[in-house]
Amino acid sequence: MGAGNSSAKLLFIVNPGSGNHQINYSEAITLHFKAESQEIEIFELPKDCSLENLKQTIDQSKADRVIAVGGDGTLKLVAECLAGTNIPIGIIPAGSANGMAKELGIPLELEAALKVAASGQLKKIHAIKVNGEFCIHLADIGFNAYIIKRFDHLPQRGMIGYAKAAWQALWSHHKMEVDLEIKGKQIQTQAAMVVIANATSYGTGVKINPEGDLTDDLFEVILVKKYTVLEILKVKFTELPFNREKIELFHTKDLCIKTRHKVHFQVDGEYQGKVNQVEARILPAAITIIIP
Known part of the structure; x- marks a missing residue:
C-alpha cells in the first residue's frame, strides 16, 4: 500500500x-x-x-x-x-x-x-477479542499477569522493577488447573500460564510465539505447563528458545479457557483482575498500521 x-x-x-x-x-x-x-x-x-x-x-x-x-x-x-x-x-x-x-x-x-x-508503508494486521477487550499484542492468564499486577504497585519502573516483580511472583504464584477448548478439542492440564498471542514476542524481546504472523487469520495459544524457575525466567528475559516438552503451542481462530479457581488476567500489559473463564476470537484485518 x-x-x-x-x-x-x-x-x-x-x-x-x-x-x-x-x-x-x-x-x-x-x-x-x-x-x-x-x-x-x-x-x-x-x-x-x-x-x-x-x-x-x-x-x-x-x-x-x-x-x-x-x-x-x-x-x-x-x-x-x-x-x-x-x-x-x-x-x-x-x-x-x-x-x-x-x-x-x-x-x-x-x-x-x-x-x-x-x-511509512501501510499494512493490515489482525487483532483478537479477549473477554470483550481488544487485544493487539498479547494477553495471558497466570504467572505473567501476576507479575504485571505486582509491577504496577512497585516504585521502580523499567527492567529492574520488572525483574523484582517476577522474583516476588515466583515464590507466591501457584499452578492453575485449566480446561482449554481449541478447535472443538478439550485439553485438561495444569499450567503456570496460558498466553493468547497475536504477536510473536514480549516487550522484553522474548520470542514466546515463534510461529506468529500478524497478517494471517489465526492467533496462537501457548501453554506453559512445567513450572520451573529457569523456564519462566528464560521466557521472560532472554531470547533463548524454550523447552518444547514444557511448552505447547496451538494455532486457532477461537478459544475458550476455564479454570478451577480464579486466576490473574492481563491484556496488552494492562492487568484486568481475576477471572475463571476467558473467551477469545480472531478479528481478521482489523487495523491498518504504518510500518517502515
Missing part, C-alpha cells in the same frame, strides 16, 4: 504518563515538523480518557493518519477507536516495553519513528 505525503494531516495522540518522562513529546513533535509543510495536530490524553471521547477527538480532527505516542496501552486505545476503518495508525514508541513497535520493526529513536509515521 502507498506511502504518506506532506499534504496528509497527522493527529498525534500523546500519553503524557508514558515512558521515562525525559522527553516532552508534544514539544519534540512540534519541533520536528516545524520546517515542513506537514499539517499536524497534537492531543494529550487526559487521565481516564474514555473511548468515546477519544473517538470524537479523532473524528473531529479529520486526520489522514493517527499516531499513538506511548506504550502498548496507548496503541491499544487508538487501535480500538479505529478498528474496522481504513485510517492508518502510526506508533511512536514511548512506553516502558514497546512490544508492538519492536514487533513491527518501528525505530525506537524518536526522529526516525516520526519519519516512519509521516511517510
Whole structure:
C-alpha cells in the first residue's frame, strides 16, 4: 500500500504518563515538523480518557493518519477507536516495553519513528477479542499477569522493577488447573500460564510465539505447563528458545479457557483482575498500521 505525503494531516495522540518522562513529546513533535509543510495536530490524553471521547477527538480532527505516542496501552486505545476503518495508525514508541513497535520493526529513536509515521508503508494486521477487550499484542492468564499486577504497585519502573516483580511472583504464584477448548478439542492440564498471542514476542524481546504472523487469520495459544524457575525466567528475559516438552503451542481462530479457581488476567500489559473463564476470537484485518 502507498506511502504518506506532506499534504496528509497527522493527529498525534500523546500519553503524557508514558515512558521515562525525559522527553516532552508534544514539544519534540512540534519541533520536528516545524520546517515542513506537514499539517499536524497534537492531543494529550487526559487521565481516564474514555473511548468515546477519544473517538470524537479523532473524528473531529479529520486526520489522514493517527499516531499513538506511548506504550502498548496507548496503541491499544487508538487501535480500538479505529478498528474496522481504513485510517492508518502510526506508533511512536514511548512506553516502558514497546512490544508492538519492536514487533513491527518501528525505530525506537524518536526522529526516525516520526519519519516512519509521516511517510511509512501501510499494512493490515489482525487483532483478537479477549473477554470483550481488544487485544493487539498479547494477553495471558497466570504467572505473567501476576507479575504485571505486582509491577504496577512497585516504585521502580523499567527492567529492574520488572525483574523484582517476577522474583516476588515466583515464590507466591501457584499452578492453575485449566480446561482449554481449541478447535472443538478439550485439553485438561495444569499450567503456570496460558498466553493468547497475536504477536510473536514480549516487550522484553522474548520470542514466546515463534510461529506468529500478524497478517494471517489465526492467533496462537501457548501453554506453559512445567513450572520451573529457569523456564519462566528464560521466557521472560532472554531470547533463548524454550523447552518444547514444557511448552505447547496451538494455532486457532477461537478459544475458550476455564479454570478451577480464579486466576490473574492481563491484556496488552494492562492487568484486568481475576477471572475463571476467558473467551477469545480472531478479528481478521482489523487495523491498518504504518510500518517502515
